[in-house]
Amino acid sequence: MRLVICDTADYVAEWSAKYVLKRINDFQPNPDKYFVLGLPTGGTPLGMYKKLIEYYKARKISFKYVKTFNMDEYVDLPRDHPESYHYYMYNNFFKHIDIDPENVHILDGNAPDLVKECDDFENKISEAGGIELFIGGIGPDGHIAFNEPGSSLASRTRVKTLAQDTLEANARFFGNDISKVPNQALTVGVGTVMDAKEVMILITGSHKAFALYKAIEEGINHMWTVSAFQQHPRTIIICDEDATLELRVKTVKYFKALSATHQKLIQEDGDAILRRSIQNN
Amino acid sequence: MSREDQQILKQFYNCCILRDGKILNEDLWVRDGKIVDPEKIFYDEKIKPHVRIDCNGALISPGYIDLQINGGFGIDFTHNINNVQEGINKVAKRLLEFGVTSFCPTLVTSPSETYHKILPNIKKTKGGKHGAAVLGIHLEGPFISSSKKGAHSENYIKQFEKGFKSLTDMYGSLENVCLVTLAPELPNAQSVITELCKRNIIVSLGHSVANLKEGEEAVKSGASFITHLFNAMLPFHHRDPGLVGLLTSDQVYSGKTIHYGIIADGIHTHPAALRIAHRTHPKGLVLVTDALSALGLQEGVYQLGQLKIEMRSGRAYIAGTNTLCGSTAEMSKCVRHFKEVTGCSIVEALEAATLHPATTLGIEKTKGVLNYGADADIVMLNKDLELLSTWISGECVHCNYKCNCQ
Structure with missing residues (x-):
């Protein structure tokens, strides 16, 4: 696992965007070879x-x-509701770029058969050849996507009933009226994200510091679903200084010492493995 | 427009648009002559635009709507009895140069025969390359006050002696009419107003010596517009504010907006008066040109209805007098002048020529706005609100400079 510690949330946005830029460009996508990207919503990835x-x-x-x-x-939730993720993705990202709408996939929470919608989604991911880079954020309780505490770490795309905590946290987006907050969601499973070739998780703010600690310093536990990525061969977590507040000094120092290597990951001519020649005197 | 054209999805990008009272950094999408919701198309139809138009940073506003225009380019709608359509077409075409995408041809006080001859020949039409849309006729007179006749010929001014019948006898068919200016103090005016409103014709108060009470009665009967505020009405008096007082009347029930036309040509209304109107009742302000046949012409003598008028130092007078008789102002200039002298925002200036006139006529779902489903009648402006190009149903119909409008 890699942990990239940036000074500020703004730099997390820049770092992660540069990483995506480099990954896509290095991949050299073309009509016969699409780059498949998993995307999150929410406040954290907005800057990216x-x-x-x-x-x-x-x-x-x-x-x-x-x-x-x-x-x-x-x-x-109506698709054009300002809190819907369709709305978020269109207005914060898709409408500004040259993506072909045919290549965009978002779970349809208004589908008549939700189970089928979820199964189809998994199939579409497989048909696309699996996800090359899955980007995610986490909640203060360590959930990734809507895989809230207690979700199976082997879960697939499915309907989830949301925890009371989540409803209360979300009420602010629905005129502070908890009865208006959708109480179900469709979400990819932890297993779905685990299948991606690479996972990049963005974590910013002191309110997520405890979740980051649980994610990397303690064991794998379904009560902190993000901790599952300890077992993923290519996970990269990008966080700001505030999010490290619950980590040990040792942990922070260890990863900060690697910052030169991390920097190479986003350099245009950079290589993942840093080489140097040692001179004989 | 062929079937194929209708399917073409156009994206105007690199622009700002006026929508919901805000200038937004948004693209505008058009199909089949209407403004469409790109998000819906993105997710439902999953298609990309067929045509992308780079607006080079222009501001896109709804096209201007002129509710009061007597003619222009040598054509006088009231006097041009014999080839009415030709005259309308000529003006409609040339108005595109000023960003006007729809208008109400306005007829001034005339003898009954004139109305009978002209009214059936001015049909409501859609706009296009041929010219701005005709929204309906504005009949200004002859049921007005002789003492506030302005440029109207006194000989033909009439009363509602037989109530509404006087009006139908005078005009004949009202099919093509959308706006009638009358003086509410005339006997039987209130019942006439009620009858007109029943027929979905907007009643405007003007050329009148009505006091405020009479004005308020008229509003209660259904009148909703004031014709060229300050002009041809009693001046504001603090004990009887007259029709001007309607701007702040507490007798207008809440939810109803009194709209008023105002000629912001820098001549008909003093900047201070414009500011008074704007600051007391900004939401009701409608810019009208009240332009006449001399619009777009050089100095000289021209015909306005039954009168001869004279163009002198950029102003139009009744020939041989100092009585102003309508303007030669272009709508795009009025918008700029209004903004300059009132210090209002760009949004307020544009809405006074777009949303407000549309709301006056009750057509704000399709005209005067850039909302989804509205007609794609637009103007592109630079930051000084100078006109760059005019578009109707998403097609470029006039262009002031080298643009990308094919």
Whole structure:
């Protein structure tokens, strides 16, 4: 696992966007080889989307041959509701870039048969050849997508009933009226994300510091679903200083010492493995 | 427009648009002549635009709507009895140069025969390359006050002696009419107003010596517009504010907006008066040009209805007098002048020529707005609100400079 510690949340946005830029460009997607990207919503990735749009406008990146799969969506929330993830993705990302709408996949929370919708979603991911890079955020309780505490770490895309805590936290987006908060969601499973070739998780803010601690310093536990990624061969967590507040000094120092290596990951000519020549005197 | 054209999805990008009272950094999407919701198309139809139009940073506003225009380019709608359509077409075409995408041809006080000849020949039409849309006729007179006749010929001014019948006898068919200006103090005016409103014709108060009470009665009967505020009405008096007082009347029930036309040509209304109107009742302000045949013409003598008018130092007078008789102002200039002298926002200036006139006529679902489902009648403006191009149903119909409108 890699942990990249950035000074600020803004830099987390920039770092993660640069990483996506480099991964897609290195992949050299074309009509015969699409780059498949898993995408999150929420406040944390917003800055990353802004940066990616900036890079698109500066012609540094194209999404023409990129397929996207979103993590989750509320059930029975009108698609054009400002809190729906369809709305979020269109307005914060898709409408600004050159992605082909045919290549965008978001779970339909208004589908007549929700189980079928979830199964189809898994199939579509497989048909696309699996997800190359899955980007995620987490909640303060360590949930990834809507895989709340106690979710099976082997779970697949399915309907989830949301925890009371989540409803209360979300009420602020629905006029502080908890009865208006959707109480179900469709979400990819932890297992679905685990199948991605690479997982990048963005964590910012002191309110998520305890979750980050649980994610990396303690064992794998379904009460902190993000901890499952300890077993993923390619996980990269990007966090800000605030999110490290619950980590041991040792942990932070260890990962900070690797920052030169991490920096290489986003350099245009950078290689994942840093080489140097040792001179004989 | 062929069937194929209708399916073409156009994206205007690199622009700002006026929507919901805000200037948004958004693209505008058009199909089949209407503004469409790109998010819906993205998710439902999963298609990309067929045509992308780079607006080079232009501001897109709904096209201007002129509720009061007597003619222009040598054509006077009231006097041009014999080839009515030709005259309308000519003006409609040329108005595109000023960003006007729909208008109400306005007829001033005339003898009954004139109305009978002209009214059936001015049909409501859709706009297009041929010209701005005709929304319906505005009949200004002859049921007005002789003492506030302005440029109307006194000989033909009439009363409602037989109530509504006087009106139908005078005009004939009302089929093509959408707005009638009358003086509410005339006997029987209230019942006439009620009858007009029943027929979905907007009643405007003007050329009148009505006091405020008479004005309020008229509003209760259904009148909802005031014709060229300050002009041809009693001046504001603090004990009887007259029709001007309707702007702040407490007798207008809540939810109803009194709209008023105002000529912001820099000549008909003093900037201070414009500011008074704007600051007391901004939501009701409608910019009208009240332009006449001399619009777009050089100095000289021209015909307005039964009168001869004279163009002198950029102003139009009744020939041989100093009485102003309508303007030669272009709508795009009025918008700029209004913004400049009132210090209002760009949104307020544009809405006074778009949303407000549309609301006056009750057509704000399709005209005067850039909402989804509305007609794609738009103007592109630069930051100084100078006109760059005019579009109707998403097609470029006039272009002031080299743009990408094919």
